[in-house]
Amino acid sequence: VAGGAIVSHRPLAWHGALGLMLGFGLNRIGFSDFGEVNRMFALADVRLIATFAGALVVVAAGLALAGRWRAPAHPWHPGLIAGGLIFGAGWALCGACPSIALVRLGEGDLPILWTLLGLAVGTCLYGPVHRRWFRWDPGSCE
Amino acid sequence: MKVADGAAHWPWWLGALWLGAVVVAYRVAIGRDLGVSGLIRRALDLRGELARRRAENWSSADAMERALVAATLEEMRAAGFDPDDLPAEQPAVQFESRLPWSAAPVFLLGLIGGGAVAELAAPSIGWTTAVSSLWGSGWCGSLALLIGGLLVGFGTRMAGGCTSGHGLGGCSRLDRSSLVATACFFAGGIAVTWLAGRS
Numbered sequence: 001v002a003g004g005a006i007v008s009h010r011p012l013a014w015h016g017a018l019g020l021m022l023g024f025g026l027n028r029i030g031f032s033d034f035g036e037v038n039r040m041f042a043l044a045d046v047r048l049i050a051t052f053a054g055a056l057v058v059v060a061a062g063l064a065l066a067g068r069w070r071a072p073a074h075p076w077h078p079g080l081i082a083g084g085l086i087f088g089a090g091w092a093l094c095g096a097c098p099s100i101a102l103v104r105l106g107e108g109d110l111p112i113l114w115t116l117l118g119l120a121v122g123t124c125l126y127g128p129v130h131r132r133w134f135r136w137d138p139g140s141c142e
Numbered sequence: 143m144k145v146a147d148g149a150a151h152w153p154w155w156l157g158a159l160w161l162g163a164v165v166v167a168y169r170v171a172i173g174r175d176l177g178v179s180g181l182i183r184r185a186l187d188l189r190g191e192l193a194r195r196r197a198e199n200w201s202s203a204d205a206m207e208r209a210l211v212a213a214t215l216e217e218m219r220a221a222g223f224d225p226d227d228l229p230a231e232q233p234a235v236q237f238e239s240r241l242p243w244s245a246a247p248v249f250l251l252g253l254i255g256g257g258a259v260a261e262l263a264a265p266s267i268g269w270t271t272a273v274s275s276l277w278g279s280g281w282c283g284s285l286a287l288l289i290g291g292l293l294v295g296f297g298t299r300m301a302g303g304c305t306s307g308h309g310l311g312g313c314s315r316l317d318r319s320s321l322v323a324t325a326c327f328f329a330g331g332i333a334v335t336w337l338a339g340r341s
Contacts, residue, residue, distance in 0.1 A: 010171075011171075011172055011241055011242060011245050012242065012244060012245055012248050014167075014168070014171045014172060015172075015245040015246075015248045015249040015252065016248045016249070016251070016252045017252070018164055018167060018168050018171075018176070018249070018252065019248065019249040019250065019251065019252020019253045019255070019256065020252040020253075020255050020256040020259070021160070021163075021164050021252075021256065022161075022164045022176075022252070022253060022256060023252060023253040023254065023255060023256020023257045023259075023260070024256040024257075024259055024260045025152075025157065025160040025161060025164065025256070026253075026256070026257075027256065027257055027260035027261065028151065028152045028156075028157070028160075028260060029151060029152050029157035029160070029161070030151035030152075032257065033151075033271050034271045034273050034275065034276070035271030035275060036151070036271070038271070038275075038276060038335060040331075041328075041331040041332050041334070041335035042332075042335050042336070042339060043332065047151070047153075047154050048154075050154035050158075051152075051154040051157035051158050051161070052158075052161075052309070052310075053158075054154055054155055054157070054158025054159075054162070055157070055158040055159075055161035055162045055165070055310055056162075056310065056313055056314045057158070057162075057314075058158055058159055058161070058162025058163070058166070059161075059162045059165045059166055059310055059311070059314035060314040060315070061162075062162055062163070062165075062166030063166055063169060063314065063315075066166065066169075066170050068169055068170060069315060070315075071175065071315060073317050073318065073319065074302065074303070074308070074312055074317050074319040074320055075319065076318065076319050077302070077319075079300040079301055079302065080301050080302070080319050080322050080323045080326065081322060081323075081326050082300060082301075083296075083297045083298070083299070083300025083301030083302070083323070083326075084297065084301045084308075084322070084323040084324070084325070084326025084327050084329075084330065085297070085326045085329060085330035085333075086293050086296060086297030086300060086301075086330065087293065087294055087296075087297030087298050087300075087301055087304065087326075087327055087330065088297070088326060088327040088328060088329060088330020088331040088332075088333075088334070089293055089297070089330040089331065089333065089334045090289070090290045090291065090292065090293025090294035090295075090296075090297055090330075091290070091294055091327065091330070091331050092290075092330070092331035092332075092333075092334040092335045092338075093277075093286050093287075093289060093290030093293065093334060094273060094286060094287045094289075094290025094291055094294065095273055095290075096290065096291070096294065097178075097294065097304055097305040098178045098179045098182055098294060098295075098298060098304050098305075098306075099178045099253055099304075099305070099306065101291065101294070102250055102253040102254050102257070103253050103254070103256060103257035103260075104257060105254050105257065106253065106254035106255060106256060106257025106258035106259075106260075106261065107257045107258065107260070107261040108258075108261060111273065111283065111284065111287055112287065114284050114287035114288040114291065115287045115288065115290055115291035115294070116291060117288060117291060118287070118288045118289065118290065118291025118292035118293075118294070118295060119182065119291040119292075119294055119295040120182075120186055120295065121291075121292060121295065122291065122292040122293065122294065122295020122296035122297075122299070123179070123182055123183050123186055123295040123296070123298070123299055124186055124295075125292075125295070125296060126295070126296050126299035126300060127299070129296075130299075130300075
């Protein structure tokens with residue numbers, strides 16, 4: 001009768017299934033191929049950009065149909081610009097946004113372990129750096 | 143390993159449908175935007191997770207209180223008094239709204255598994271062009287991979303999201319912060335690629 005933490009495994013199952021689907025799809029799209037990402041950033045090939053833009057339309061339409069289009073806005077802060085540029089520069093260097101580093105590990109690309117190491121260090125380093133030097137609210141999209 | 147020719151990759155519309163479906167399904171099933179950099183931070187935040195668990199144990203006094211209330215209601219019923227006449231009480235904490243920590247590593251393992259399944263099913267489609275094609279093999283390539291990863295980890299935390307959270311989630315809602323962040327992702331990538339192509 002007494003209330004308590006409701007332990008549900010549903011979110012875990014969803015996370016496993018959607019992680020698998022995302023990893024598989026990113027491979028088939030070619031997002032995990034350094035050459036494809038490099039040609040996207042060199043503006044030599046628009047296929048990945050078109051995929052991304054198309055996905056935006058699908059997400060907007062899907063969320064509108066599901067009645068979930070509205071959500072609280074992300075707060076504005078100076079880290080959006082600086083952090084965005086830093087992430088973009090790193091993405092072009094190693095060809096991996098956060099998901100891709102893991103997808104490539106699954107594909108057997110062992111040198112990507114360097115990127116995963118950097119990703120972990122950079123992620124953990126940000127907290128202390130932010131508390132020491134930055135004064136804004138980083139409100140993230142988790 | 144086959145040289146990438148792009149022919150084996152999905153056409154843009156199929157990739158768009160697939161990515162969009164994953165993001166929408168995550169939002170509907172989990173109730174929040176998919177954010178991979180956030181999930182990575184969560185998975186790495188072992189210390190914070192342990193602290194949260196300790197705090198939860200500490201607040202088991204709440205559970206004791208709820209048990210006492212339940213026992214009291216039972217006695218009232220036994221005494222012939224209908225406790226349903228009392229005003230209903232709202233639970234103070236929504237337990238279901240919080241994502242269990244393990245969901246983060248499970249998602250990341252899913253990504254690794256998805257890459258592995260795709261590679262096993264059709265080895266020529268995925269990772270065909272290594273980073274060394276641009277930066278060379280040896281230390282130069284490894285350094286590009288390491289520094290790139292560092293910048294990705296730091297930059298996504300600083301921007302508060304990455305290609306999934308800001309790029310797909312925020313931009314699909316025309317969120318101003320996400321649009322600016324995503325424009326900066328591409329600006330940074332295009333600038334570095336341009337500089338590398340000149341040298």
